[in-house]
Amino acid sequence: MPSGEPLLRADHLTKQYGNVVALNDVSFSIQGGITGILGENGAGKSTAIKIFLGLIRATSGSVTVLGEEVSEGVGMRARLGYMPEHDCLPTQVSAAEFLTHMAEVSGLPPSTARTRAADTLRHTGLFEERYRAIGGYSTGMKQRVKLGQALVHDPAFVFLDEPTAGLDPLGREEMLTLVRKTHREFGISVLFSSHLMADVERTCDRIIVLQGGRLVQSGEVGHFTKETATVFIEVDSNRDRLTAALEQRGVVVTLDGGGLTILGPDESVYDHIRDALVEAEAPLRRMAPRRRALAELFERDGGTA
Amino acid sequence: MSAKPPALLTAPTGTVFDIGYQNYTGVREGRGRARRAVFKNGLRIALGLGRGGRAKALPWFFIGLLSSIGLVMALMAGAAERLAGPGATERLNLPTHSDFYGIASTILFVFAALVGPELLCRDRREGTIHLYLVRPLTGSAYVVSRWLAFFTIMVGATWLPQIILLLGLSMGDPAPTAYLRTHWLDIPRFLLAGIAMAAYATTLSMLTASFTTRRAYASVFLVGLFLISAPFTMGMSQEIGGMAGQWISMFSLTNIPVHVNDLIFGEVSEITEDAPARLLPKAVLLGWYFVWTLVPASLLWWRYRRMKP
Numbered sequence: 001m002p003s004g005e006p007l008l009r010a011d012h013l014t015k016q017y018g019n020v021v022a023l024n025d026v027s028f029s030i031q032g033g034i035t036g037i038l039g040e041n042g043a044g045k046s047t048a049i050k051i052f053l054g055l056i057r058a059t060s061g062s063v064t065v066l067g068e069e070v071s072e073g074v075g076m077r078a079r080l081g082y083m084p085e086h087d088c089l090p091t092q093v094s095a096a097e098f099l100t101h102m103a104e105v106s107g108l109p110p111s112t113a114r115t116r117a118a119d120t121l122r123h124t125g126l127f128e129e130r131y132r133a134i135g136g137y138s139t140g141m142k143q144r145v146k147l148g149q150a151l152v153h154d155p156a157f158v159f160l161d162e163p164t165a166g167l168d169p170l171g172r173e174e175m176l177t178l179v180r181k182t183h184r185e186f187g188i189s190v191l192f193s194s195h196l197m198a199d200v201e202r203t204c205d206r207i208i209v210l211q212g213g214r215l216v217q218s219g220e221v222g223h224f225t226k227e228t229a230t231v232f233i234e235v236d237s238n239r240d241r242l243t244a245a246l247e248q249r250g251v252v253v254t255l256d257g258g259g260l261t262i263l264g265p266d267e268s269v270y271d272h273i274r275d276a277l278v279e280a281e282a283p284l285r286r287m288a289p290r291r292r293a294l295a296e297l298f299e300r301d302g303g304t305a
Numbered sequence: 306m307s308a309k310p311p312a313l314l315t316a317p318t319g320t321v322f323d324i325g326y327q328n329y330t331g332v333r334e335g336r337g338r339a340r341r342a343v344f345k346n347g348l349r350i351a352l353g354l355g356r357g358g359r360a361k362a363l364p365w366f367f368i369g370l371l372s373s374i375g376l377v378m379a380l381m382a383g384a385a386e387r388l389a390g391p392g393a394t395e396r397l398n399l400p401t402h403s404d405f406y407g408i409a410s411t412i413l414f415v416f417a418a419l420v421g422p423e424l425l426c427r428d429r430r431e432g433t434i435h436l437y438l439v440r441p442l443t444g445s446a447y448v449v450s451r452w453l454a455f456f457t458i459m460v461g462a463t464w465l466p467q468i469i470l471l472l473g474l475s476m477g478d479p480a481p482t483a484y485l486r487t488h489w490l491d492i493p494r495f496l497l498a499g500i501a502m503a504a505y506a507t508t509l510s511m512l513t514a515s516f517t518t519r520r521a522y523a524s525v526f527l528v529g530l531f532l533i534s535a536p537f538t539m540g541m542s543q544e545i546g547g548m549a550g551q552w553i554s555m556f557s558l559t560n561i562p563v564h565v566n567d568l569i570f571g572e573v574s575e576i577t578e579d580a581p582a583r584l585l586p587k588a589v590l591l592g593w594y595f596v597w598t599l600v601p602a603s604l605l606w607w608r609y610r611r612m613k614p
Contacts, residue, residue, distance in 0.1 A: 088432035104342035107333040154329035
């Protein structure tokens with residue numbers, strides 16, 4: 001791949017299924033790092049990933065991945081990884097055998113495939129369980145196997161379709177850590193598809209937002225975080241005095257149920273909150289940073305989510 | 306007084322370093338390796354290797370059963386030769402190589418019906434097919450590799466009893482070398498007829514499996530088809546008679562490759578001697594076999610060529 005070339009470039013991409021437009025004239029490019037592709041169900045995320053992998057053809061437009069036209073052949077897929085959202089694991093075989101097989105199917109020689117399968121299972125935290133049949137694994141372990149099979153052949157670029165789907169909070173956190181590790185330690189660029197704003201914000205360097213098959217926004221994650229961040233405060237008593245004390249310090253406060261929400265806070269707002277809490281003698285019960293819901297972001301951008 | 310622990314237990318013996326993730330810089334063998342991997346995996350699935358005892362039971366039972374038939378035929382021939390003298394097998398018209406596929410055809414087809422669909426159905430039911438299709442492998446390359454894997458197993462299952470039979474017949478003969486010199490032509494014949502049986506059973510089994518994600522549905526359908534078609538077409542053909550009866554008899558699915566076996570050996574098997582279709586020209590019987598093998602194979606290939614996750 002020529003240096004300076006983006007990993008992926010989508011140019012006026014449109015995909016229609018009959019009268020349904022799944023992607024509508026979408027153009028963007030992806031450099032190395034972790035890129036989140038964000039959108040609600042039906043936004044066109046999975047369709048986009050399938051086009052990037054060459055599994056379906058775009059109705060119009062073009063895609064280059066790793067410097068090659070996607071339509072030119074399947075050989076390029078040896079340098080790509082894909083973790084689908086849905087179930088895709090055989091239940092009867094062990095994770096070690098399955099990953100070895102998948103590495104071979106990706107073109108690795110058998111002896112190398114065995115070594116890489118063991119290494120990948122160690123890096124994804126399944127080394128101790130590698131000889132157990134996958135059918136007996138928990139949801140979190142199965143997600144790790146899915147990630148492992150996407151990484152086992154050491155791809156240059158990996159597509160993760162909703163990798164946190166179905167996971168409990170701890171499993172979700174572990175999966176997000178693995179996704180970050182995939183780029184930062186393994187050096188593999190990631191396209192991370194999700195409908196969860198928080199997951200994408202915490203994991204990705206850049207975000208592409210799709211809605212109804214259209215590109216709504218794209219840019220650095222910091223841009224989105226700044227625009228959508230809030231701090232939620234809940235106190236046991238003296239909420240009104242706290243509101244007044246905050247407003248005295250120039251902090252914009254809105255009442256939110258039993259608590260207060262501060263929009264778009266910068267670093268200094270936490271000092272103001274501390275001082276206002278002391279001044280209002282308000283016992284703090286909870287203070288937590290929050291993001292706006294994805295739907296709110298879409299509404300702000302003229303969507304109908 | 307406390308004893309001092311031996312120095313070996315207390316002295317540091319080494320340090321473990323985690324060298325971290327290593328990028329792969331070795332050779333990538335591409336599509337050829339992918340095809341071979343799917344083929345090899347198909348062999349393992351068909352034989353239940355790397356899986357639990359239940360997955361192994363069915364294929365090995367049938368392979369054992371088929372081999373037992375070969376062994377029993379060999380023992381019978383050997384006993385006849387010893388008790389009734391040299392040449393007793395032919396004089397008593399005991400079944401030999403030309404008869405084996407006719408005798409074992411139902412078992413071979415049931416084996417193909419029960420085991421073959423496992424190679425395709427499970428991948429689609431469990432969604433693993435999606436992982437294959439995002440690798441350097443097309444749908445048609447996948448299905449060709451799977452077909453070849455089961456074909457290999459079927460060829461093995463057809464040849465093994467014949468080899469046992471050959472060993473039994475030659476060893477049972479007072480002059481084994483002379484026996485082999487006289488009957489050497491049986492070897493290419495049973496090899497070729499075995500390939501014909503295996504290709505036919507593999508193709509029908511795989512095609513049926515491509516229509517369902519449940520192995521049980523494919524198996525029941527195939528077993529029903531194989532078991533019902535023979536008596537049904539036999540009854541109909543005898544009732545109607547004439548040329549129409551001969552053509553109806555052609556639809557006995559278990560007989561189609563046995564007619565080819567008969568053509569290869571130049572003899573009529575017990576299973577086909579009552580079938581009116583055997584009176585049809587050789588070219589028709591051979592062509593009919595190819596219709597029932599190549600058309601389903603093309604359809605199978607076409608279905609997987611179009612397959613998208």
